[in-house]
Amino acid sequence: MDRFKKGLETMKDYVADDTLKKMVESDALADIAPDLRKMIIEFAYGDIYSREGLGKKKRALVVITAVVTQGAAPQTKTHITRGLHAGLTPKEIVEALLQLVPYIGFPRVQNALTIAQEIFREQKLSVK
Amino acid sequence: MDRFKKGLETMKDYVADDTLKKMVESDALADIAPDLRKMIIEFAYGDIYSREGLGKKKRALVVITAVVTQGAAPQTKTHITRGLHAGLTPKEIVEALLQLVPYIGFPRVQNALTIAQEIFREQKLSVK
Amino acid sequence: MDRFKKGLETMKDYVADDTLKKMVESDALADIAPDLRKMIIEFAYGDIYSREGLGKKKRALVVITAVVTQGAAPQTKTHITRGLHAGLTPKEIVEALLQLVPYIGFPRVQNALTIAQEIFREQKLSVK
Amino acid sequence: MDRFKKGLETMKDYVADDTLKKMVESDALADIAPDLRKMIIEFAYGDIYSREGLGKKKRALVVITAVVTQGAAPQTKTHITRGLHAGLTPKEIVEALLQLVPYIGFPRVQNALTIAQEIFREQKLSVK
Amino acid sequence: MDRFKKGLETMKDYVADDTLKKMVESDALADIAPDLRKMIIEFAYGDIYSREGLGKKKRALVVITAVVTQGAAPQTKTHITRGLHAGLTPKEIVEALLQLVPYIGFPRVQNALTIAQEIFREQKLSVK
């Protein structure tokens, strides 16, 4: 299987079908950097996420942690959403964010929890 | 149970008995900031690591990811060691680090893998 | 005194009474992570801010510097506001931000000054 | 030539005449930190950008890379705009951002490309 | 007074006479970037540290906080040393570092305390 197909296949574990369909049909950066989406699909998903030896929920958790630690807001929204799709529960996501407090401090955790809250409300999910 | 005891109890999931014994008997920063160790045990372990809703291997993974993303070398060594004690396999740790490449770039991943390699060699562990 | 009470007591040095009252009555993250506010009050304020050996204005300055250096915008607003309440003058805050230029560069200082300006205007404070 | 004049002179390589005129006539932070603009003109432009030994396009590229790596959004907009004025092509800017993917990861590159796209559209520039 | 002289004069508040004498007589980077030292003296000390409106101990505290938050180890050593010379007590420095725990997390604070401890030992200072 080529890397692009493998990437798209792997993305199904993290992205809902309709969202994925939209991503394939319309690329927001198509006019200036069409290769970025290709790289994300081929390299991030085709080469990396698809590897064996670590479960998809743990991979999602690692990526959420990285973008929260960097303070990257748009990606925090994207990857919490993908983590939920991969099977992480809202509770696990909240606990992972609280687990970060002693290591990255309150500010970035608080910002990430605010983003998580918005996603949970949109998806009518509760933390229990 | 008080927070300090609860913290020490929780640390047993992440730290080998003899290392924990040494930590309790001798605190490297005792002469200038004895409260730091107390805070780590009470707050990080007693209040946070001990929470329910996320397994200990996932907590360890979240912490490893945070310190690697920050580029904090001494803590990368500490928390990979604790992650192994918590039950993460060398393979899972390597995969988690490779999963970070698309999100934090090669440099910090490469530095963390070099630290992981050193720990695996000391503990005669192989990645498979 | 228990840690929560001590934390609330300490917060009075940094937060106006009506703001504190609102914080206690309504917690924005109550539905997903009620413990975060508890940790901030008990750990950040009850355990840390309340310590002896460093004045409250200097503590506020340290925290403002940390969040500005991290580029954490919402916390920059929060902690400049708290620094003013703790007794820092607008002049001292502006000087502290300019003092950062040689160490963190113009971009984050400029962003923080823009936030400070907004707060000073809301509170009708001038820098002199 | 004094440092302020030299700074303004150097800025002409990076900033359009009408924008520069506006910057000189009205300083957004004049009421709280009038010295910041003075420092940027005298130190950043008068002392540093004006140095010999590195071309203006390369200087612009270095600054764009620094602010993108820091994740500083307002400055990313400012310095991509200045880079275009200094003679970098939209293509060179896009390529520089893609070149960052292996070193800082997708998130900050994606955010920077979105900002670049907005600037290119405003200026009716295409990437070819 | 010219900026270089003003910078050297201001540095006396932060640097011991014999250290300053050595810095002036021998510049470690003289063969590749002699202007860096000049910029530090003229810009950092002559233009910024010398400003009015914030005391020298507070300026030192702001700079220590910035370099600790960045995780810049050599500068942490330099600026804790300068802070002591400016009149900060070992106790104030330790308290400032502990105050950072809730905002930047344990790892960078622990690394900074280890550096502080080394300086205090060299200077035979105790924390009380």
Added chain:
Amino acid sequence: MDRFKKGLETMKDYVADDTLKKMVESDALADIAPDLRKMIIEFAYGDIYSREGLGKKKRALVVITAVVTQGAAPQTKTHITRGLHAGLTPKEIVEALLQLVPYIGFPRVQNALTIAQEIFREQKLSVK
């Protein structure tokens, strides 16, 4: 041409023949993460560095800037060395680092200049 070959071919612009030969013959991380080197060659060099639209000296400059801004010491050494091989002069590298002072502050620039100095001495290069 496959991505690995293309990557190796591209690396020749940045890495001396004997160093490249050693890299191919012996991979320091071979026992725990043999795929990392493969990814660096295929993705970083095969997919990215090999792209058109930005010259190799500018690509090297962008990468040097990114790792210096992150404060990643081992990679600063690697990429200054590769930048010299790609044709950047010692002068251009020093100027690029000084250009960063207003954007990332003195500390990381000073650390990077110290690393550059060491490389220039090893290669008996002078800055002029």
